[in-house]
Amino acid sequence: MNKLSIRAIIPLFFVAFLSITNAYSQNENDKINTLIAQKKAFNKTNKNIIVFKIQIYNGNETQAYAIKRSFEADFPEYRTKIKYDNPEFKIRFGNFRTRLEADRALNIIKEKYAGAIVLEDKI
Known part of the structure; x- marks a missing residue:
């Protein structure tokens, strides 16, 4: 491989890695928000304070x-x-x-x- 193709592959690798990481973190944020909503609903129905x-x-x-x-x-x-x-x-x-x-x-x-x-x- 020549230097030009290596220079093109490395940025593509980082872009792909960052997009996968970003998608994973958004998925985790959605899970956390779902859990918070479930906890709020639970607290409204169960008033054991x-x-x-x-x-x-x-x-x-x-x-x-x-x-x-x-x-x-x-x-x-x-x-x-x-x-x-x-x-x-x-x-x-x-x-x-x-x-x-x-x-x-x-x-x-x-x-x-x-x-x-x-x-x-x-x-």
């Missing part, structure tokens, strides 16, 4: 209602719920989106309610 709640008490019913009133007087910005989980009553509040938000609130709450803990919950 993980949130973080703070539990300030678990024990008997009488004490639970007393602590609930006391807590709501001390921290009126939070709405508490009493949940009966056999054999104990639990007082929880908050639907924090991240663990960091819950921990920030926990630091303030722990000054008066030392036994408070952060729990993960699905809503």
